[in-house]
Amino acid sequence: MGIDAGFDMVPRLSKGVVDKHNWDQFISSIKQHYRDDPQVETKPNYILFKAGERPKLPFEGHKFLRFSSKVSGAKAAATRAQSYIDTVTRVARVHFGSRVQCWNDGADRYGTYDWGEVNESIESYEQPESHTSIASFLTGSDPIKELGIPVFEIKTIPGKGRGLIARFNISKGTRILCEEPLITTRPMPPSELELFLAARLKALPRVSQRQYLSLHNNYPGKYPFANTFKTNALPCGAGSIVGGVYPTICLINHSCIPNSHNSWDSNAKHETIYAIRPIKAGEEITIPYDKGGTSATRLAFLKEAFGFDCTCRGCSRPPSDLQASDARRLRIQSLDDAIGDPYRMQSRPRQSLRDCRSLLQALEEEYDGCAGALGARLYYDAFQVSIAHGDQARAGVFAERAYRARVVCEGEGSPETQRARALARRPADHNSFGLCSMKWKSTRGMVPEGLDTAQFERWLFRE
Ligand SMILES: [Zn+2]
Structure with a gap:
């Protein structure tokens, strides 16, 4: 006997390119997450979790109905199975949102599909189908090449030059693009930069040279290479003085309410673009x-x-909305300044947490509930306030939220995401643990259970 728990994908995924793309992203997050776990094995057609009833994730998402296992019984094995269920569910939620429907026999919540169809679906994982029909249906061209079909196309947009347009509906947390820079450099005087870039460009393949020269230059005239760099460079990491220029990413236009996030992966040395809404x-x-x-x-x-x-x-926006937005932006700035004040965090931490909550609300309103990396940063601030006063319970929850926000805007594998994940597990590893005081001392396990959402938020922000 034992209790079954897991999630169903409802409705099931189609063979269409968008579902396929999202499933591929999900599978690569899972692989990345468990790359050091010998109990999670990549087979030719699926990922096998060697715990409980050995659940699988197929590489063909349209075959998938359920991920589940018995989660009670022999202790260590059941705990491991439960942990796989929890993590895979959480990652699936990031990619598929409410399509991921959790159930738990022990809590009298049952799955959507009956076991007959589920078992049939699992058996079908073994026989891979050809993707040819799907890809050629979409493009009428080389199916192999089109398996990596981008989710965007480059178009000329009136008044803006070139830009990237979504070909399909793209779900939140999807990796849209990942590119290595054509050239990176530190700031230099224009004449020196011009010479440096000329030498670097000369060493690049012709296709890369053409890509560089086709980028917009906002300052025509003297120093064309340097000014193209100045117009297009993105910092290699927040606050970095090193900038990078990219063939496609530099075509992405601006919005003050953006739908995507760009970030530099300092390990992989590439820039990624993720959909944040x-x-x-x-x-x-x-x-x-x-x-x-x-x-x-x-x-x-x-x-x-x-x-x-x-x-x-x-x-x-209409004038009255714009006025409200301006007021919110000022509030966001002043709350951000207040939260960043170390003296205040030390002497009035409760107020700092209250500011974090206010900032969270202002960000949600201003960015329609999708604040992207600003949200991740805010949760990290709240983490710091809590851990500096010894509160591992709240710090762990804040780090967990920072982690989830980072996964959406940078993916599972980015160094920032991994850092937040490690802190969620072991908040006390942070070097400011107990730095200000131990007056809020708690352990990671002291997170209350059974509270409703409003009660939990009040506990979390110490209201
Ligand atoms: Zn604007």
């Missing part, structure tokens, strides 16, 4: 170029630095 087919993919502030501040900055008048949906 659902993007509809035909919608433009956007990232933020601005440094925050009110609409007037942003407009002035974008005009000065990039030479355009922002007409994004954030800036073209």
